[in-house]
Amino acid sequence: MTLSSEVRQAAETLGQALWATDTVREYLRAQERLEQDWTAHSLETAMDELQQDLTARYQAGEKVGREEVRAFHVLQRQAWSHPLITARDLARIQLRCYLAEAVVDLGIQLGADYRALVLGK
Amino acid sequence: MEWRVMAWPAGSQESGLMNPQRWQNITVPEAIQSLAAVLRGTPEFQALQVAARMLNHDEAIQHLLRELEVHQSALQHGDSAAHSTSLAQVRTELEAHPTMQAYRQAKQAVRELCQAVDSVISAAASVEFASNAQRGCCR
Numbered sequence: 101m102t103l104s105s106e107v108r109q110a111a112e113t114l115g116q117a118l119w120a121t122d123t124v125r126e127y128l129r130a131q132e133r134l135e136q137d138w139t140a141h142s143l144e145t146a147m148d149e150l151q152q153d154l155t156a157r158y159q160a161g162e163k164v165g166r167e168e169v170r171a172f173h174v175l176q177r178q179a180w181s182h183p184l185i186t187a188r189d190l191a192r193i194q195l196r197c198y199l200a201e202a203v204v205d206l207g208i209q210l211g212a213d214y215r216a217l218v219l220g221k
Numbered sequence: 222m223e224w225r226v227m228a229w230p231a232g233s234q235e236s237g238l239m240n241p242q243r244w245q246n247i248t249v250p251e252a253i254q255s256l257a258a259v260l261r262g263t264p265e266f267q268a269l270q271v272a273a274r275m276l277n278h279d280e281a282i283q284h285l286l287r288e289l290e291v292h293q294s295a296l297q298h299g300d301s302a303a304h305s306t307s308l309a310q311v312r313t314e315l316e317a318h319p320t321m322q323a324y325r326q327a328k329q330a331v332r333e334l335c336q337a338v339d340s341v342i343s344a345a346a347s348v349e350f351a352s353n354a355q356r357g358c359c360r
Binding site for chain 2: 114115149195205214
């Protein structure tokens with residue numbers, strides 16, 4: 101869909117205002133620090149890949165062994181105890197709360213559930 | 222929550238422009254207010270408002286909605302077979318009604334507008350806006 105210049109400008113201004121907040125910048129910094137650290141990044145990638153694999157197999161009706169689930173939990177504990185992953189996760193929780201408030205505010209002023217509209221709910 | 226921010230004009234983030242004369246003091250609530258005002262004035266939002274008003278004033282629609290409620294309530298109280306068929310019929314009738322179809326169409330147009338707007342916000346903010354807007358501790 102092509103947006104009018106007025107709508108585009110207003111949307112960009114909001115995006116830039118959000119980008120400049122401490123909450124968004126802290127999250128982006130935390131994510132960047134995580135991606136630049138080989139150990140943290142590998143741990144998280146391995147955990148995500150294993151989780152996707154186990155979920156897909158479970159959904160396909162395949163039996164997932166206890167040992168595999170246990171191995172996943174070990175990996176998950178390692179990942180979640182890594183300081184860079186923990187810091188990013190904390191920053192992400194704060195980001196989500198912050199954006200939730202902004203989205204609710206926008207929805208109230210629009211008279212419509214903005215998030216539901218965007219996500220097709 | 223810290224809302225007051227320094228915002229950069231469009232394009233300056235990418236180019237790394239740091240010229241203070243081009244900065245503007247704007248708060249997130251102010252930016253939200255401006256965007257909401259602009260969006261409310263778009264043909265899509267105006268059309269949705271008209272369609273919603275027509276829906277609320279359409280006697281046939283209101284009658285069908287009341288019927289829908291009766292069947293849903295009966296189903297919740299365990300009165301299933303007959304109400305389940307009636308409920309499906311009322312739903313079909315409701316969705317086929319021209320006023321309802323006009324409303325659905327208007328809503329879809331607003332949905333597409335908001336999705337396009339959300340992409341612009343997300344690109345400028347460097348984070349997904351609507352999909353990240355959630356409370357809770359899940360990863």
